[in-house]
Amino acid sequence: MSYLYFTGQLLLSAILGGVLGWQRVAIGKIAGPRTYALVSIGSALFTILSVQAFGVDTARVASQIVVGIGFLGVGVIVHQHKHGENVVVGLTTAAGLWAVAAVGMSIGVGWIWESIIASFLILLVLLFNEKKFIKK
Numbered sequence: 001m002s003y004l005y006f007t008g009q010l011l012l013s014a015i016l017g018g019v020l021g022w023q024r025v026a027i028g029k030i031a032g033p034r035t036y037a038l039v040s041i042g043s044a045l046f047t048i049l050s051v052q053a054f055g056v057d058t059a060r061v062a063s064q065i066v067v068g069i070g071f072l073g074v075g076v077i078v079h080q081h082k083h084g085e086n087v088v089v090g091l092t093t094a095a096g097l098w099a100v101a102a103v104g105m106s107i108g109v110g111w112i113w114e115s116i117i118a119s120f121l122i123l124l125v126l127l128f129n130e131k132k133f134i135k136k
Helices: 003-026 033-054 058-076 091-108 112-127
Strands: 078-082 085-089
Touching: 003 033, 003 091, 003 112, 033 058, 033 091, 058 091, 091 112
Parallel strands: none
Antiparallel strands: 078 085
């Protein structure tokens, strides 16, 4: 593996993760570009390591990334009491972190265009605001 390709993979992970995180901070969420970029870069790096360095069952590393990010996602889900109602916040952020980890993993295995397409679709979903369509 060339250092240039490796660097490109990590850079693309940072960019795609950062763009998705930028959308979150643009609407007032705490987990933003740095968090999303780090999750994407970390997932890509762990995936590259599992494919290039370990030489064992690469699915083991992939499954642990999924579990680890799920654990991180639990930390951003919060129950709050607002205006007399119990509400859950952070579900979309947790799902976004989980999805951006998958983007990083796909970059790690060399699925560059697939990662870009998936990021675009994730961004579309994050831009969709269901509150504009639901009237109470």
